[in-house]
Amino acid sequence: MEWLDTPCPSPDAGAIIAARLRQSQLTKPPGALGDLETLAIRLAGLQRRERPAIDKVQISVFAADHGVAEEGVSAFPQAVTAQMVQNFLTGGAAISVLAGELDATLEVVDVGVKTTLSHPQLISQRAGDGTANSALEAAMGHAQMHLALQAGADAAARARSASADLFIGGEMGIANTTAATALYCALLDTPIDEITGAGTGLDGAGMAHKVTVIRRILNQHRHHFPDPLETLRCVGGFEIAALTGAYLRAAQLGMPVLVDGFISTAAALVAVRLQPALADWLLLSHLSAEQGHSFAVAEFKHPPLLDLGMRLGEGSGAAVAVPLLRLACALHNNMATFAEAAVAGKLP
């Protein structure tokens, strides 16, 4: 696990300057492409070249179960985690459809679904048969958490080996908005009831119960806060740990990361607490409709690109933002300059 402390590289200042200069010469009023300009310039810095590209995208979805599901914090039964893994693999889930449309590589990693699954395309790197119930004890043991972090790092390494230009992490795990909310409360010190949302669709009574359970989780493990890894171990989940490891490793290996929604941002927050320099590598894709995500994204310098009221997870919000990155690069790389097109510049 020495890689955990490997520093994330800094963006290339020279490439940023070159990209910014290029943007200023393209046939448009300065700044008229808004966030698409900023994106192209950020990507230039991360990919260390004046003209970035997002051709090859890897999406790794990590699935695991949560002991805390037995507290009745989800609107869906726990069996859905395993059923959705099957659905990812057979192409019927949102992320499967999106990966196909984007021509992205989709891999599914079992980091600890309760039922053992078998499928030729499933990557099995299980840290346990679901986590323990964090309302009663630590969700993970130390060795388990390390296995899950490593599963994430391995996914990032596979993406790098396949020359991916962008890494997206996704997750599936019934009850994982409870784990993510507990992480936010512990790391951000935000009020539980302001950050707790409906997850997959709780009603008012269900939300109130979820708040009570999260309060129990926080009281149980408060002495470990705000140490990020211990907090992750006590209240998190295998798939959240895997995302944490994947984000850090992707950045260490020089790959920009597109972060999905509420659960993924919790992993991103843990990872940034471990290494603040990671923040440059994380592009937030969308603002989730899950109440509380706005607190989380406020911790990052750049706001999310999209606000479409999505709250599905799986990496779906990040996938939906991929075309924006691709179009930002295409505009940056292929538009004519004022000189090339013989277009007059701004009046003096």
Next chain:
Amino acid sequence: MEWLDTPCPSPDAGAIIAARLRQSQLTKPPGALGDLETLAIRLAGLQRRERPAIDKVQISVFAADHGVAEEGVSAFPQAVTAQMVQNFLTGGAAISVLAGELDATLEVVDVGVKTTLSHPQLISQRAGDGTANSALEAAMGHAQMHLALQAGADAAARARSASADLFIGGEMGIANTTAATALYCALLDTPIDEITGAGTGLDGAGMAHKVTVIRRILNQHRHHFPDPLETLRCVGGFEIAALTGAYLRAAQLGMPVLVDGFISTAAALVAVRLQPALADWLLLSHLSAEQGHSFAVAEFKHPPLLDLGMRLGEGSGAAVAVPLLRLACALHNNMATFAEAAVAGKLP
């Protein structure tokens, strides 16, 4: 011009019900895809089928000059209109790059650029050598406006003949934020200085001067407000009239329209004032960074999809939103249902 009064059809209620039912059966928590669900359902109603598609997209960019440019209301010289038309045709402009990436048909229509242009791909349907200066007289004569409206309707008809699933209008015309702002002031009764923006990049003094010019325009033509066509004729522009005609005709012919930013929304507003039923056919793509666009979009039922700080025009913001529509359709059409994937539904 009898087509101007042809009613826009109503969306198909049966297709909407079928699409809504299908969304409720897909393997995701109800509503978890947010605006992408709403979009797919709206498109189903407009395309009159349970499973909509946005395969073929036509982008028609209308270019024209504005007499009011002589009042010094733009940060760029008037010659840029013609130069940018050339740039559209040779592939160097933002909209050219976007059309290529989206595999969309791009056509450029000269509806009255001051300099006569000639290019084998340029569609020439000129209503004049630029409009008259609206600070002094009506921008267009009646016959001129009808020519421009017809140029737009013809573009929509070409899109329909080519079986386009979606119509996008774009525009180019130095000084056209002045024309659009005057239209908004006349039709929305909003305060001039709240709705006047920097356009292609005016400084504070330039903005103050632009406000003064717009006040002169409004005083000059106030007796014609709020009649939408007379307002368009007196303070609008050829490309804005063309967009107005194109939007109406596209809807009449059963094609959904993706509306671009500040200028395009002004045309959309005129068109909706002529035929309120058109509103169902207009999908707003993005909130422009041009000050005042938020007043304009508030007139429509559905908010814009994107807010990326763009303010370029050309149809570029609409083009950037095309992948969202395509992904919304792909998810809607290709995700598995709970029954197909044997995934358990919500707990009772």
